[in-house]
Amino acid sequence: LVEVLAGVVVITSKEAVQHQGISLTMEGLVNLQLSSKSVGVFEAFYNSVKPIQLISSNIEVAKPGKVPGGKTEIPFEFPLQAKGNKMLYETYHGVFVNIQYTLRCDMRRPLLAKDLSKTCEFMLHCQPQKSKVQPTPVDFTITPETLQNVKERTSLPKFVIRGHLDATNCVITQPLTGELVVESSEVAIKSIELQLVRVETCGCAEGYARDATEIQNIQIAEGDVCHGLPIPIYMVFPRLFTCPTLETTNFKVEFEVNVVIVLHDDHLITENFPLKLCRV
């Protein structure tokens, strides 16, 4: 079962146009870029990994000739067939990984007239997976004792924050949900935020680079919230910037969420949860 990309080329012109052929090119590319953090500025500049072509095809929609004046519509269809043993991945725009599908229309024209070209991106969504996702609730408790990377544990104010995420394997079209209770805190709370992070890993001959960058930050509590009262955790996954968790031989796209608690004395407490996104 192969899906098709179908549509029409619309040519609008006042008078008849002479041309030397109109063609359509469809291309799917994965662009990988190594971050400067992993390999250094210059290497990053040169060493951006060769793009991976997922799909590519070209058809001629019109032989050289004339297009009459007015509006002309030429229908077309492309089978979405991956190249060789490649797979089609969902459209994704990240920092170091970009998966993009484009369609370009070229009209070659005789001498003295510039060729016309138009490009547009089209979106690809994976076929939903048949299997049902079992929710995997995660409970968490954050206290000074549970923290890692602390220099002076004694200087930390006392606090107990409990909560749970309803699931860490999330359906991409459904929000991330859960609850959080500030049970006690010596120092007033300034803000509680959910930080959605993408973790992109690019592998190449020299090794691999793994980078985590923020996609979005959603504040769920502002100010000194009422202790003991559950605060909802709720975040919608942004379109385009998230895709189902992806793991290939050359690169990986993963997601994580951080629960960030900012105290009034500007202490920053972060609890990290890896997520697995999928489309159902």
Place this chain on the structure above:
Amino acid sequence: LQSVTVELQSRFVSHFPSHLQVTDSRSRRGGRKGSTSSSSSSSSSVAPDPLSSMLEGTDPLSLFAAASELGRKRRENEEEVGADFEPWSAKRGEILARFTTTEKLSIVRYSHYFHPSSAVSEKVRTRLEELDDLEEGSQRELLNLSQQDYVNRIEELNQSLKEAWSSDQKVKALKIVIQCSKLLSDTSVIQFYPSKFVLITDILDTFGRLVYERIWSMCSDPRPIPDSFSVEDVNDTAKETCLNWFFKIASIRELIPRLYVEAAILKCNRFLNKTGIQETLPRLTAMIRGIGDPLVAVYARAYLCRVGMEVAPHLKDSLNKNFFDLLASFRQIHGDTVQNQLVIQRVEIPVYLTLYSPAIHWILQCVAYRAPDVLLTEMMERCKKLGNNALLLNSVMWAFRPEFVAARATDFIGMIKDCDEAGFPKHLLFGSLGRSLACADPPESERLPILNEAWKVITKVRSPQDYINCAEIWVEFTCRHFTKREVNTVLADIIKHMTPDRAFEDAYPQLQSVMKKILTYFHNFSVLFSMEKFLPFLDMFQKDSVRVEVCKSIMEVFIKHQQEPTRDPVILNALLHVCKTMHDSVNALTVEDEKRSLALLINGFIRMVSFGRDFEQQLSFCVEARATFCNLEPVIIQLIHTVNQLAMETRRVMGGSHSRKTAAFVRACAAYSFITIPSLTSIFSRLHLYLLSGQVALANQCLSQADAFLKAAVSVLPEVPRTISVEGKQRSSEAFLLDFINSFLSTLLVVPDHPEQGVLYLVRGLLNMVQDYTWEDNSDAKVRVYISALPLLAAMSQESYLYTIPKVDSNETLYGGDPKFVAEISRLCETLIGQVLDHLKTLGREEGVRRQGSLAFSLFSTLLAHGDLRNNKLNQLAVNLWNLSHKNGHCDTRTSVRTLEHIKQQAQQPELSHLSDMLLRLSLQSRA
């Protein structure tokens, strides 16, 4: 070949319907149009669709359809908000007026600069990132704004929102809204917060409406969708646009803007799915828990409840949930964070707590709307558990049904007593309770204890302003259920509180309201004035304008409700005092309307005064009243009428024949009128009153008085101006004067001649005056008077007069048909006729033939009716007049025909047979 465009329309199995129009870059700068953004809608401009724009207006058909739709829906769903729900619009003005500040405010402004992405590398830039711009972008803080500046700034934002929207900059519009809602997280200058909330939620409402209407209009193609549309009616583009809005809002970083903006477009969930609203409301409700500042949180709840009530009033659960969450986080108010803030801002706890009232009132009002008693009881119990929190208690009393509160009034009083004195002021609590009790009655047995308990607290309130605000409310309850004794006590207390330092000066509206309430419940004025403290209370209104206002309201009630005339000295004294106050407010600057309305009220009072058979007392009342109300002419006129009526009443009682004592009394009445009338400025009032009083004097056999009145009337005649002002317009006085003279003439028949004056002294006097009066040029008025005098003279020459006054001998008896008297009359008639004929002659010469004809005809009619036509000369004159009147063909043929028929009929009678001869000589001029 400049404008070749290539367009790609891809139909691909995806959730992103993309319709891309790509234009040759030479012909048009692409801007965002050419971007590959998946969001298909919000940036694409849709040309205004005439159909949909018409629908937003007042297309009668769709309005009708919508109306019937609404009707159907209402029948289906009983839960819609009815008229008994006090709308937000009623509250907002009150809040804005109440929560003001003189402190300096600041506002954070974000520059509206944003760049359209054109470079290829930025192609993927989405609105999402633009939103980030807003948050991180350049911002500057404007400090030291006065409240008015601040309000203006917000209004500017509102305007720029509308501008951005109408110029299709939807993203900018969203930015502005986010910026506005961010202001709501700022609690500096906390006293102003409620007003700020009102101003900013106005903007949010505007935004919500714009988005909804926009999406709605997208569905209206090709056919408008009904108001009660279902998800199936919504097309994909509209759904996609709507979804986009929700995605954008979901990515707003900060909690408070995200919450408010999503709440603002809550209604748009209808486009996406059936259950959207009922899923979103609880989620947003829970989200508010994340707001740490209790004041910010409570207002956010109020907004959510408000939007909820508008969009889905049947979803009660979220409302209740909001309230319970509020209770759960109530202790925050007394938390350290808040206390520290108050210390910094130097705001006291009672002031701070009142800031909560509008929001809690509103939440509770939503919760209590058509809620079963069980729920309300539960709510009350929950409040109690929080240690009888005064703030909540206050709102409960405000928002719950008055009946509910009234039935439990004693419980409430108990709870109020248990409240902590330091926090919320108790007089406010009693004020709220009083408000409920003013509309609903507590059980009868509890009423007195309630009043006692309440007043015990109220009377202890120190500040006069607080005191009167509360007392004013409780006056209603007191008046409704208790007697004058209790009301008197209350008034005494009010006087006691408001007199020191002239505190009443700042409380006139409240005091007026107290007065109004008393007057609503006490219509019996003898009871009212027997309250010792009523008049002292009245004395507190010392500002003239207010005082007169109050007096007027008293008089209005008196006139409306006093059924029987009264002589009760208490009422009379008090009301005379009240009326005198009103009268004394009249000065040179008083407008006519005001004078008229005051006079009307005073007249109403005078009419209600009756001393029964004690006529002398009544007269002396009128004497006193005349002295008191000398500046209001209508009142003086009324007094003269009253006195005349008094004289006639005396006559009636005496059966027409006066005793020595009553004769003296009626002469006194006449004297009263005689000396009062000259003080009037209106000449016609004077004339009519002279005539009327003359008639009354005559009827009471006061001949010399009657003579004096009539003589006075005659002597006033020359003063009548030629024009008078009627309802502000200048009119000729002629018609009024003729009317008066005719009526005067008919009175003269019964007036006997004065023994010391000549025959027909008054008639001659009148006619002389008429002769000398400067009539309008070209007017027949004088001659018309002469013609109307003829019937009088004819009647005087009869042996017995047509009408007489009992016990008054008219000229018929005086002269007994003396030939000399008759001859005198005849001479007078001849003179008059001569004058008329002279006048007729002058008319013939000029352009006055039409007037000549009409005058000739009226003289003919008079001669026919009153003259003895057996006299040949007169007969000939009549025939000549007839001919004259027909000479120029200006007479009305129908009248002529009817006159001839009348003469024919008269001629049948044997004593008038001579008329048939005359008839032969009267020819009817044919019109042709």
